[in-house]
Amino acid sequence: MKPLRARLLLVFLSLLLTACGANGLYQVTLITDGSHQLTGHYPGDLLVLGGQATLSSQASLQGSVHLIGGQLVVQGHIVGDVTLLGGHLTLEPSARLGGNLNLGGGAYHPSPGSVIAGRIHTGANIPFPHLPERDSPPLPGALLQTLLNAILLGLTALFLARTFPNGVKRVSEAAAQHTLVSGSVGLLVGVVGISLLVTMAYTILLIPVTLLGLLVLGLAVVLGWIGLGITTGRLIERALKGSFSAEKSAFAGTLVFILGLKLLASIPVIGGLLGVVVTAIGLGAVSLTRFGLQSFIPANEADFHS
Amino acid sequence: MFERFKSRNAPVWFGTSLFIAMMSAGYYYNLTFVQIGLEDFGTRLLGLSTAAIARDMAVLALLTCGAALFFGWWMTGRGWGRKFRRKLQLTFVVIVFQTLLTFLCAWVKSETAFVLWLAVLALVLGIGVPAMFSLTTDLVPVRLRGWAAALTTALSYFAAAGSSGEWRFETFRQISLFLLLTGLPAIGLLAFLRHPWLDALAVQHQRPEFANGRFMRGGVSRQQFWGFIVAMFGVYFVDSLGFMRLLKTPLYMESAWQSPEFNIRLFIAVTHVIGALTAGALYTSLRVRPLFLWIFGIFALTHLQYSFHIRVEAESGVLIMPMLYALAVSIYTVLNFAVWADFSTPDTIPFRAALGVTLSGWTATFLSTSLSVAWIEQIPLERHIQVVNSFSMFFFFALLIFAFFPVRPTEST
Numbered sequence: 039m040k041p042l043r044a045r046l047l048l049v050f051l052s053l054l055l056t057a058c059g060a061n062g063l064y065q066v067t068l069i070t071d072g073s074h075q076l077t078g079h080y081p082g083d084l085l086v087l088g089g090q091a092t093l094s095s096q097a098s099l100q101g102s103v104h105l106i107g108g109q110l111v112v113q114g115h116i117v118g119d120v121t122l123l124g125g126h127l128t129l130e131p132s133a134r135l136g137g138n139l140n141l142g143g144g145a146y147h148p149s150p151g152s153v154i155a156g157r158i159h160t161g162a163n164i165p166f167p168h169l170p171e172r173d174s175p176p177l178p179g180a181l182l183q184t185l186l187n188a189i190l191l192g193l194t195a196l197f198l199a200r201t202f203p204n205g206v207k208r209v210s211e212a213a214a215q216h217t218l219v220s221g222s223v224g225l226l227v228g229v230v231g232i233s234l235l236v237t238m239a240y241t242i243l244l245i246p247v248t249l250l251g252l253l254v255l256g257l258a259v260v261l262g263w264i265g266l267g268i269t270t271g272r273l274i275e276r277a278l279k280g281s282f283s284a285e286k287s288a289f290a291g292t293l294v295f296i297l298g299l300k301l302l303a304s305i306p307v308i309g310g311l312l313g314v315v316v317t318a319i320g321l322g323a324v325s326l327t328r329f330g331l332q333s334f335i336p337a338n339e340a341d342f343h344s
Numbered sequence: 345m346f347e348r349f350k351s352r353n354a355p356v357w358f359g360t361s362l363f364i365a366m367m368s369a370g371y372y373y374n375l376t377f378v379q380i381g382l383e384d385f386g387t388r389l390l391g392l393s394t395a396a397i398a399r400d401m402a403v404l405a406l407l408t409c410g411a412a413l414f415f416g417w418w419m420t421g422r423g424w425g426r427k428f429r430r431k432l433q434l435t436f437v438v439i440v441f442q443t444l445l446t447f448l449c450a451w452v453k454s455e456t457a458f459v460l461w462l463a464v465l466a467l468v469l470g471i472g473v474p475a476m477f478s479l480t481t482d483l484v485p486v487r488l489r490g491w492a493a494a495l496t497t498a499l500s501y502f503a504a505a506g507s508s509g510e511w512r513f514e515t516f517r518q519i520s521l522f523l524l525l526t527g528l529p530a531i532g533l534l535a536f537l538r539h540p541w542l543d544a545l546a547v548q549h550q551r552p553e554f555a556n557g558r559f560m561r562g563g564v565s566r567q568q569f570w571g572f573i574v575a576m577f578g579v580y581f582v583d584s585l586g587f588m589r590l591l592k593t594p595l596y597m598e599s600a601w602q603s604p605e606f607n608i609r610l611f612i613a614v615t616h617v618i619g620a621l622t623a624g625a626l627y628t629s630l631r632v633r634p635l636f637l638w639i640f641g642i643f644a645l646t647h648l649q650y651s652f653h654i655r656v657e658a659e660s661g662v663l664i665m666p667m668l669y670a671l672a673v674s675i676y677t678v679l680n681f682a683v684w685a686d687f688s689t690p691d692t693i694p695f696r697a698a699l700g701v702t703l704s705g706w707t708a709t710f711l712s713t714s715l716s717v718a719w720i721e722q723i724p725l726e727r728h729i730q731v732v733n734s735f736s737m738f739f740f741f742a743l744l745i746f747a748f749f750p751v752r753p754t755e756s757t
Contacts, residue, residue, distance in 0.1 A: 070655055088655040107656035124656065219629040222622040226638060229671070233664055234645055240652060336629040 066101075068242060069108065076114075083118070085242065086110050086125065095132045102137065105144065112152075119156065122146055129154075188296035192289040195264040199288035205330025206288065209265030210272075212334040213323035219336065221315060224262070224322030228314075231255055261329065262320020263299070267292025355544035359483035360492050362534070366435070367681060368499035369523050370476060375504050377446065378469075379584075379709065380591070381516035382462075383717070385449070389513060392455055394721060398714035400455075404462045405710025409702040411470020416698025419474055425690045428482045428546040431475050432535040438472040439531055443524040446517060470702075477697035480685035482545055485553045487628070493681035494624025497674055498617040505670070506613030511591075511602055549690040557686035569687055569696075571746070575636050576683075576704035578739040579676045581712045582643050586732040587669070588716035590650070593725060599661025608663065615667050619674030626675075627682055635679060636743055642672035644736035647729050654726040680705060 065082025074091040076084075076099075083101035084093075088108040093099060095113040102118030103110065109126040112133040119137035120127070124144040129135075131151030138156035198206045213220050235251045238244035271291020275282055282290070303313035326334040382404075386397040424430050445465050452461050484492045507519070534542060548554045559568070590596045603609055626635060646668040653662060684700035685693060719728055 087652075216629065218625045222625040223630075225618070225622060226671075230638075230642055230645065230668070233649070233668060237645065237649055237652070337631045 066242060084110075088125075095130075184297065184300050188293045188300075191260065191263060191267070191296050192293040194260070195267050195288040195292035196285045198261075198264060199268070199285045202330065203284060205327075206261075206264060206268055208327045208330045208333050209261060209320075209323045210268040212326050213262070213265050213319050214269045216323075216326070216334060216336060217319055219334075220322035220326060221319045222322065223325050224318030224320065227258075227321055227325050228255075228318055258321055258324045258329070259317060262317065262322075262324045263296065264288070264292055265323050265330075266316065266320045267295040270295040270298070355541045356485065356548070358541055359545045359548065360485075360488055363479060363483040364492055364495045364499070366476060366479070366527070366531070367496040368503075369527055370472070371496065371500040371677075371681075372503050373442070373520050373523065375500060376511075376516040377513075377520040378465075379713070380511055381513040381520075383588075383713070384511070385452075385513040386458060390453070390455060390458060392458075394717045396455065398717040400459055400462060401710050401717070402714040403459065404466050405706050405714075407463055407466030408469045408473075408710075409707050411467050412473040412698040412702040412706070413470075413695075415471050416474035416695040419478065419694035420692060423691070425478050425481070425693045426549055428479070428549070429535065429542075431479050431482070432531065434471060434475040435479070436528075436531045436535040438468055438475060439524060439528050441468040442472075443521070443528060446520050446524060449517065469706075473701050473706075474694040474698040477684060477701055478690075478693040480697075481549045481554055481557075481688065481690045481693050483548070484685070486556065486558050486686065487553065489558070489682040489686060490624045490627030490678065493627065493678045494620045496681050497623070497677040498620035501616035501620065501670070501674060501677070502613045505601065505616055506609050511597075555690055557688050559683075559686050560689060572632070572683065572687070573700060573704045575739070575743065576676070576680065576700065577708045578735070579636070579639055579643075580705050580708035582640070582732055582735050582739065583673060583676070583712075584709045585712040585716050585735065586643070586647055586650075586729065588713050589720065589725065589728045589732075592720055596650070596661055596666075600663065600666035611663065612666055612670050615670040616674045619671040620678055622671075623675040623678035627678060632679070632683070633743060633746075635675060637740065639672050639676045639679075640736050640740035640743065642668050642675075644733055644740055646672065647733035647736055650729045651726060651733060654729060 067076070067080055067082065067084045068087070069085070069089050069091050070087045071089045073089065076091060076093045076097050078097060080097070080099045081101070084091075084099055084103045086103070086105045086108050090109040090111075092111040093114045093116070097114035099114070099116045100118070103112075103116055103120040105120070105122045105125050105127050107125045109128075111128045111130060112120075112135075113130040114132070115134045115136070117136040119140060120135055121140040121142065122144045123142045126145045126147065128147040129149050129152035131149045133149070133152040135152075135154045135156065139154050139158045141158065141160045195206070231251070232255070235248045235255070238251070239248040268288050268291055271282075271287035271289075271294075274291060274294065275287055299313060299316060302316065303309045305312065323334075324330070383397055383401065386392045386400060387394065392400070419425060441464075445461065445468065449461060452458050480489070591601075598604070600608065600612060623635070646665055649662075649665050649668070653665065680701070684697040687700070688696040716728075723731075
């Protein structure tokens with residue numbers, strides 16, 4: 039086995055080991071199917087996506103309950119909030135809720151003896167977690183931020199052009215010479231990749247893999263931009279009829295490319311779409327060259343010229 | 345591609361456009377009238393049980409398959425793969441019969457008459473498949489086949505997905521009759537008149553850029569050809585098995601393909617177009633195995649999402665699922681339009697196209713449609729979708745495993 043493959047396999051297997059921790063920072067009981075009788079003491083949250091569950095009168099749950107689908111019958115004690123978004127929630131006379139009851143959807147069946155210590159929120163009154171508001175910075179600040187981002191990416195391009203010259207060159211060539219194929223692959227990778235990551239996040243168990251996937255996708259996008267930046271650098275050299283070192287060309291090209299991309303994206307109506315198309319070309323070039331590890335040779339060249 | 349525009353080679357462009365127009369109209373007819381319309385006709389208008397419809401559609405598939413294989417073999421034996429005008433005349437005859445059958449079906453009132461009507465339709469379609477697909481080596485140069493297939497797919501799916509949210513037999517019959525009656529005189533003129541452009545098209549198959557399919561240049565093995573048929577069978581089977589069940593689930597149809605909102609239908613239609621054009625670009629540049637991996641991977645992901653969605657008992661549909669579905673369907677349809685000609689020469693195309701299209705496309709589609717219709721009364725939706733998902737995953741991993749077994753390129757089929 040090649041060393042790189044062996045290392046990647048090792049990293050992958052190590053990730054599996056992270057699932058072995060007995061008590062994590064966060065615990066959740068997930069119910070998706072079947073019929074369940076919850077009789078013990080549960081330290082985390084309860085998430086019900088389907089099936090049927092009963093929290094018996096002796097049972098207690100320290101966390102909150104999120105009911106998205108299926109059926110939950112509460113006879114015991116829930117310390118946290120209960121949020122009903124779908125399915126059926128029944129509070130038996132012995133039920134005791136320590137937190138709030140948030141009713142956003144689904145069917146709610148209370149009983150006269152049940153106790154709700156907190157408030158009952160319905161419909162649009164459900165309080166959402168407070169998120170700090172992010173105002174768009176004023177124009178000089180935004181320009182400075184864009185410039186700093188461009189310089190940072192330019193420096194990254196310079197670093198990669200020095201340490202990984204063949205890799206970034208391969209990405210740049212794939213994006214420049216096979217733009218249509220790169221764009222097509224990039225579009226598929228983007229759409230399918232994001233859908234896959236969101237689906238994995240939905241399982242909760244695979245959230246770490248989702249985060250890792252997002253990181254890889256983000257790195258691929260950045261490498262794609264750098265590849266396109268190197269192409270831009272070459273175009274600048276040609277326009278100025280000069281000859282720079284590969285590092286300088288990569289820095290200047292990426293700087294101009296990022297500023298140009300920002301300018302392109304600011305065009306009303308079509309700007310966002312153009313930005314997506316350009317990013318897809320870079321992402322596709324990275325995918326076709328396996329992060330710059332191999333050159334992309336189109337199949338048709340081999341097939342048509344044989 | 346653009347060099348050909350510059351060369352102003354009008355007959356080549358005329359031939360390619362003719363192929364795109366014929367195939368997209370034919371595929372639209374197949375997608376709407378035959379696959380969805382006949383099922384609606386049997387259940388709603390004739391009052392047949394789902395089991396009876398499943399059986400009748402399976403009969404249609406097997407008869408079409410048998411007729412196409414026999415006629416493809418017969419055409420190959422007589423050397424009709426090289427006779428452009430003969431194939432065009434056959435296509436004209438097929439369209440005449442299709443028009444008559446589409447017109448007459450309004451008078452079919454019993455199951456016996458329906459089965460007889462289906463048998464005649466199967467015979468006509470069985471002749472049409474090798475005749476029309478074998479025109480590829482006359483009309484479309486190898487370099488343009490991916491793009492021609494992409495445009496064919498884009499046009500037919502855009503029309504099918506965008507035109508109407510009401511998927512009723514009567515609507516499909518009217519549109520199909522309009523298309524057939526418009527195409528009939530045009531194909532008739534081309535089939536029986538003489539024109540320098542048509543004379544040029546008649547000899548194009550002798551040029552190497554038309555004659556030697558993409559996969560024939562380096563040699564093709566029997567394993568590769570049959571492997572391709574199995575993979576395409578899997579794609580069609582997975583698609584129809586899942587889609588025909590979703591078709592019977594109002595939540596998923598009314599929020600997507602049959603939505604009363606034009607914008608949603610337009611979104612799906614545009615997704616089909618983007619998917620087709622993407623596949624057109626990739627077909628000529630990537631090996632075929634990665635494309636299959638994409639298709640099965642997307643199908644697996646989509647059915648997984650449907651499975652989750654069913655499990656949480658959500659009350660509204662999510663557009664990402666039909667979007668991914670449309671993407672996968674467009675990619676494999678492009679493959680289907682381009683690949684059989686690329687596995688053939690003018691001498692072998694009638695039989696190979698018949699083998700490919702009927703064994704993988706028709707048989708898989710209608711067998712899975714029959715199975716899907718039969719399962720509606722037997723297993724719940726969630727279980728059904730899980731089975732489809734399992735099939736997708738099976739084909740995905742099987743392809744991955746086969747990727748490690750190199751196939752020697754030797755001409756032996």
